[in-house]
Amino acid sequence: MNTFNQIIRGILFFVLAIFGMVAAFVFMVSTAIAVGILYIVARIKGRPFGARAYWEQRRQAAPKRSERMFRAKDVTDVEMREIP
Numbered sequence: 001m002n003t004f005n006q007i008i009r010g011i012l013f014f015v016l017a018i019f020g021m022v023a024a025f026v027f028m029v030s031t032a033i034a035v036g037i038l039y040i041v042a043r044i045k046g047r048p049f050g051a052r053a054y055w056e057q058r059r060q061a062a063p064k065r066s067e068r069m070f071r072a073k074d075v076t077d078v079e080m081r082e083i084p
Helices: 002-045 051-061
Strands: none
């Protein structure tokens, strides 16, 4: 009976492993298709395709900050004490 249970567990594990590999393959293929579509659209529009080009474009579109992010009045010093 113990051997039968081990065989059933092994088959179940094998089926779940195959299902996981199929799901991973589907996700990889769909990601490759999405990246391909983005590449084609970027080439049609005449834009460079890549992470560096994306970050440069985002950096140029961001508003320039001439003032500091935090002002002195925004910072609060808090002292904590442990109560015995």
